[in-house]
Amino acid sequence: MTDDDRYTRPHSDYPTEISINPKTQTRILILEPGKYNDPICCSLTVENIPEGARGDFDALSYVWGDWIGCGSICVNGVSNFPVTQNLWRALRRLRREDIYQFFWIDQITINQGDLEERTEQVSQMGRIFQQARRVIIWLGDVEDSSSSWSFGSKSTKNKKKQITKNIMKAVYENPVQNVQPWWTRAWVIQEYALGKELPIIMFGSEQVEWRELMEFSKSKDVDDGPFRTWTKILQSLQDYEYLRKGDQSFFLLTANLANTKTRVPHDKIYCILPSLAPQERALITVDYKRSVSETFCQATWVSMVSSSRLEILGLIDSSLSQRLEAGYPSWMTDFTFPNHEKPLHLLQMEDGKFLTKAHDKIFQPYDSMFKTILRVLFAFEAWEWSWCKKQPKFIAEPIWDASNHQQLVLQGLEFDNISHLVNVKTEMSVSTVMTASGQVQNYMNIIAPNSSSSLTSWIDEKSWKPMERELNDSIQRHITKENPYQRVNEASLQRKGAPYQPPIARKEPLRVFLVDSLFRKWDQTARPKTARKIFSPSVSGAFEFLKLKDDPNFSGRREMTSLMAWGLRTLQQMNQLGNIFFVTSSGFIGLGPADLRMDDKIVLLYGSQFPAALRRTENGNWRFVGFVYVRGIMNEELFECFSDLELKESKFVLE
Known part of the structure; x- marks a missing residue:
């Protein structure tokens, strides 16, 4: 049967x-x-x-x-x-x-x-x-x-x-x-x-x-056991109390849907309609004759047009290849959250099964809660800044036509192209963790890497492998010769310049705890000396935040929230999709999803707090690969490092 x-x-x-x-x-x-x-x-x-x-x-x-x-x-x-x-x-x-x-x-x-x-x-x-x-x-x-x-x-x-x-x-x-x-x-x-x-x-x-x-x-x-289980159930249901007030944002409601199941995928959208704000509710019509794809496309667009932000794209938890294999548009959020059941490992071990089992015992019962917090952190609610001073627009104005429901038009700025990719190895050996005191902190700094130099940077450099050292030296030579901020401006204005020359391709992956060192080395060379430190909710950064959190002049509060959101999302992607360290043509570096490819374009979409990677299709349109982290351009960093930056504005037809 x-x-x-x-x-x-x-x-x-x-x-x-x-x-x-x-x-x-x-x-x-x-x-x-x-x-x-x-x-x-x-x-x-x-x-x-x-x-x-x-x-x-x-x-x-x-x-x-x-x-x-x-x-x-x-x-x-x-x-x-x-x-x-x-x-x-x-x-x-x-x-x-x-x-x-x-x-x-x-x-x-x-x-x-x-x-x-x-x-x-x-x-x-x-x-x-x-x-x-x-x-x-x-x-x-x-x-x-x-x-x-x-x-x-x-x-x-x-x-x-x-x-x-x-x-x-x-x-x-x-x-x-x-x-x-x-x-x-x-x-x-x-x-x-x-x-x-x-x-x-x-x-x-x-x-x-x-x-x-x-x-x-x-x-x-x-x-x-039975009562502890019930306590977690009741606590999760108590999170729905705010729904009684109505007028909730579509993004936050759909983030909660990750923990629920239904045999009819349409109901993932229809079950929350009464709690939506009127302007969002009016844009969604119940229609079981529509395909799942059209229903989810409409819901994704409604979230964008009602909030003027693209935060709903942060709920995409499958790779581009998985989305295309399912027959879905690349920009559509799948509200069934197909990868939600996969466990979230904050620390993966090559050996030491005891530590892995201990981690699962402690964190796995709260995995759904962590993922819900992660999604809520990814909201752009407190975000109101543009990418460049000369191009101050920050409101998304998505265009969607139900008659061709697989296409969405977004506006933004062309930033740079991917020119080099290195796989990131997220596992760590027990001996590595035990012998290098700074490496656990550096692993956690992937949440939002710290730009300050420290003893851990010296420890990291001592442990670099040939490929990792060659990658760092190549990046340093390129950005010393031509500053990435100036280079990306010239490239956008269609002036000629020497592109980034990647090192010889190697099969060895970049170890995850060294990513932080590469970011800090890049900061010291590429960023202006007068630029403020990129605030990080790392182990050391947490103490700084606690000391300054009540200071009205302290700007780190917003940075901490947005960077932590990005970092937790990155950790989740590392578990579900893998992760890639990349270098752009102009010499910027960052992290992105595992299915990034050479020549994918980094764009700064209006209504987004994070840069996005797009890929050209054969007909000249684009596919949404995912949000990426680009060092030195987020949280108004472009304002400080290159106030005269002017990029090419374009419309991107996503499919």
Whole structure:
């Protein structure tokens, strides 16, 4: 049986006599009274969904699961109406013996066979959950349970605490077969955050308020494995609290989506619509007839045009070759985040399995949290500066046409070309780490390399291999003869000049802890003596920041945030995609993704805080390779080092 078969709903008639205007109305399920083992019977009624109104129904937040062993209920006289096994179990537990109950449950209240109705109702889900009396989160049931099953003793002194504890333990020990955990669903973001009240948690026959779950997670009783797991889950969900305020940026919401899953990729976008700022929400229309590529292209463009920034491109976590192989445009953010499951290793060891295992034990449980922080740091919110004084524009004005959805037009400045590439070896041996005291710091300086000279620089030079020494000497000779800042200006104005002559190609990679030394050596030769030091959140730089962070004249705060964002992103790329040290034709040096090629162009796009690498296509358009780090031109460094710089402005048609 294929996945398509498992997740295909069995054919069944729908009570079409209960018709609605899906733009302004919805159906409400009336669950009829009955005992636990009685057949489940219900009917449907129509409810208007006006703005701000409060309904008399509960909204159910749950996981559908697959259709294997599905249950059947009776809806408005339609017998054998199929529902998934997980929902069937929920209805048995929700049903009362004495009263009718009112619910909004998407699997039943939406005619899933009517694509147009489904599309309109998905657009209204935010209002429906806001209108609901309360949201009930159904986490599942134990196998072969009966109506008499319950947690613990009813005479427990602290009943609520015991119920809470048992729910957490039961969910941990009794995962529902073929049903993903509730908290990994993309729709959780909306369903949890948009209810007027904090939700009710239900597992089996027991229920507890969300706030009681949160209180328990902070208590001393969270030492056991199940409770530690729940604590991390609750803490991650608590990050969605700010969504209740609405008017959030698309970038920050989609960054959270990396931790969620959905079988329908479109829902990665549609599930956050109610929390978006109105100007962004108005630009996205729910349409399941569109391809995934078109849906994601529109969402990527909406983020750019609404924020006037290109930060959304920082969420691309696959190589250019992977994007093209998937049939996606190079500039499109894949909101399924295909590489998110790959672990993030801050320090990779060639030997010493014990240290590698220790690292995994300490950091791996928090890997998702680190990656979320990384993405949030990559936001350009506090950034408002242009690349050059003579060309002060810093606002992105992306042009996108849905009729040719794979093309995007951006403006920016042509800066330089890649002329030499060296692989970066990110692994370190245990002996290297133990014998050279400065190398751990230098590895961490890749986060944002420090330009100050120190004892570690001398240690590094002593350990250079022939290829590394030859690379450094070649760079130094070139930038001593012709300053890179002047050279890039002349090249842009189409004057002739001697290009960078790379050393003889070698197979040996550049060891990662020496990148910092090359940056510092480059600073000493290429940058003006009067230029301010490139601030770094390195081990030593952290102490400087702590001393000066309250000084209103200290400019390092912004630098630290942006450079740390770049560095953490670089570390992630090193783990997922590999990394490249490069030299440009004018003699600038930097780091970029592993699939950089010779003659890729470095451009300074309007609306971007980081330079970007673009590649020419056969038809003269461009492909987005990725953001790169170029030493000495970021954070207004071009202003200080070359105030008269004037670069060629161009439009880049990305595809």
